[in-house]
Amino acid sequence: MKSFWIKGLICIVLCSILKIKAEIILDAGSVSYDPETGVILADEDVHVIQHLNDNKTRELYSEKVEYNRKTGAIKLVGESIMKEPNGDIFSARNIVIEQDFKNAIADALVVVLHDSSKIKAKKGKKSAEFYTFENASYTPCKETACSSPLWDLMAEKVIYDKKKQKITYKNVKLRIKGKPILFSPYFEHPSFEVKHKTGFLVPIIRRNSDIGFLAGFPFYIAISPDKSLKLTPFLNSRRRAFASAEYRQLFSHADFSFSASFLEKGRNKIKSGSSSVEQNDTAAKKAKKANEEANKRDKNSRWHIDTIIKSHGLDNADLTLRLNRSSDMTYKTKYPVEHIRGYKEYMNKKYNDSGIMMDLYEKDYFLITEGHVYQTEDKATAPVVFPHINFNKRRDISWGTMTFDSDTLYLTRNEKKNNELAEKFFRTSNTVKWSASTICSPILCDFHSAIRTDTFSVSKTDTGKNITNTYPILENQLALSMPFESKLEVFGQHTSIWSPKVSLTSVQTSNDRIKIKQREDSIFDNFSDLNLHSVNRIGGYDTIEQGERISVGMEDSVYNAKRRWLNFYIGRSFAVSQDGRKQFKNRDSFVGRFVFKPNEILSFRTRFVGLPILEKSHQFEAGASIEYSKVSVGLSYFQDDRINCVEERGVSQLGAQCGYKFNEYWKISGSQLFNLFPHTGSKHNLVSSVFVSYTDECFGLEFGIYRTNFKHKDIKPKTGIILTIRFKNLGNFIHSGKRAAYNDDIEMVA
Secondary structure (H helix, E strand, O other): OOOHHHHHHHHHHHHHHOOOEEEEEEEEEEEEEEOOOEEEEEEEEEEEEEEOOOOOOEEEEEEEEOOOEEOOOOOEOOOOEEOOOOOOEEEEEEEEEEEHHHOOOOOOOEEEEEOOOOHHHHHEEEOOOEEEEEEEEEOOOOOOEEEEOOEEEEEEEEEEEEOEEEEEEEEEEEEOOOOOEEEEEEEEEEOOOOOOOOOOOEEEEEOOOEEHHHEEOOEEEEEEOOEEEEEEEEEEEOOOOEEEEEEEOOOOOEEHHHHHHEEEOOOOOOOOOOOOOOOHHHHHHHHHHHHHHHHHHHHHOOOEEEEEEEEOOOOOEEEEEEEEEOOOOHHHOOOOOOOOOOOHHHHOOOOEHHHHEEEEEEEEEEEEEEEEEEEEEEEOOOEEEEEEEEEEEEEEOOEEEEEEEEEEEEEEEEOOOOOOOEEEEEEEEEEEEEEEEEEEEEEEEEEEEEEEEEEEEEEOOOOOOOEEEEEEEEEEEEEEEEEEEOOOOOOOHHHHHEEEEEEEEEOOOOOHHOOOOOOOHHEEEOOOOHHOOOOOOOEOOOOOOEEEEEEEEEEEEOOOOOOEEEEEEEEEEEOOOOOOOOOOOHHHEEEEEEEEOOOOOOOEEEEOOOOOOOOOOOOOEEEEEEEEOEEEEEEEEEEOOOOOOOOOOOOEEEEEEEEEOOOEEEEEEEEEEEEOOOOEEEEEEEEEEEEEEEEEOEEEEEEEEEEEEEEEEEEEOOOEEEEEEEEEEEEEEOOOOOOOOOOOEEOOOO
């Protein structure tokens, strides 16, 4: 029978002898003490709990525990388990622990780390700075009594240096299902708590007919916890010096990152395109021009630089500075500067944006200042926007809210782009607006009235004349809505909140103000259906109209006990007067959205400007996905006939994705993206890909094949394969090669 007073006495003795400030609780079947040997013996299912100062505990379980007062050693006899405060679990046949738990020796040791990784050793030692294991194995994989882990490392000796945070193996073998496949006399990797560590990263290997063979070897330098540097030298089959660097630093109130790369000018000439009789003159001219451009780029050095400073933790302020420049617009896409996958190249931006952005905000005002210097393929017409300032101040009065809004934009170009775009363009808009809301049950009424002045200064590129004018504008709007709630009995009990909306907007200005055409640099997202009731709901800062407009719309949201599973909005506006109706007739289109997710299996979404079938569709996006059991299928469509004002044609793309999960670990997936109206240099089939992947708790493998059909400048279509092998906690191994079935470019990316 357990003796309460003996357990209390032994706790006092242990605490006083070990000089441990933390509380120790002992539970055992029997406890005895030998004064001659100074040994305290606890027997029969011993359980020791040590409460530490940070509200954590260390626990010991053993068949028998012996404490020697003279040596200060604790010996756990028989099958014993020790649970560390961080979650690590040690089990062994016998464990000897020195005073204060700082040193320990164990036989037949098994360690289950807090990340579920497992270490087995014939013998293990623990000191203040090292864990040492003899004849040890390590694996993060699951294993059973009748099955070996998928992979493990078996070593003659393993040393875990807690101070340097690294694990070293001597005479180590990599085993797959218990079979050794690789051997090394020495191997080390960072310990599991390390967030960054100096050393080599996964190699980068690329091969295609245009850039030749590239092999990059990234070396990561952990300068300090808040600083790091990554250097990547590349070997090149064309003997061109190529290297990249990336530096990051975290300040108390800012993040700083700097990346740069350099490619030496080429030494080999690119062969000119074929001029056979079968080629028509147009194709021959295009091929010749493309080769001339490629030769021109190849003769020069190519480079890029990109640095960003972004503030954080400042009171009521945000600041971002960016310098982004490159030798040309295709360099970062073609070479592995940013290590992006090849099948996404067709989506890359065709410009670099350097600038400064600063936001200041308080409870009743905000100030946004921006400056942008763009770099495009057409250097002569690349715009410079500086400054772009927006100031907004609100003040509540006895009857409503007064708002002052000022927006100023100055844009310059070196040369004219076409007759519609000016070389120099200045516009400032200042608006004083009054808003008020009242409830006339069951209708919610919103009133808006504004006086606005627009001042323009335009320097025409064709005549060189400068025109400066100021135009007063009067805006008034009355918006009515009537939200109400209803109950639905569709697929169970649901709550529906309906909100019909009607607004009347009147704008009075001069015809000369309406004739000022919009600049592409000030356009905003036409898909924002929140702009439906705005005067310039389809257009930019520089667009406005004359006359009255009525907008009507309906919004509904349906909720069940778990979530909102249906939301839709549809609305349309009508120009009542004829003033400017011809110029702005495309504003009389429907705008809407629809999101439907009845369960965890099916989801559907769509957005549009211009309802198909009923009218011309300016923008349309739709997508649907199904995930049922082991199958997943997705379809998407995107169409925009004015992606921006400088595009000659819009974009119309159809995408499909599907996947099948064979079991818990294996999955196959494929995707296809079609360009329904291809531009010059591209085809209907933009990109195709098929991937097979295996993933478990300790190992990952992905193999994929992709094909792109995108052409732009010196970017060519390519076929590539990707093979990624991941060993948990050890890193990745990636490899690619050339397939004989395709006489095309094969590329590997990390």
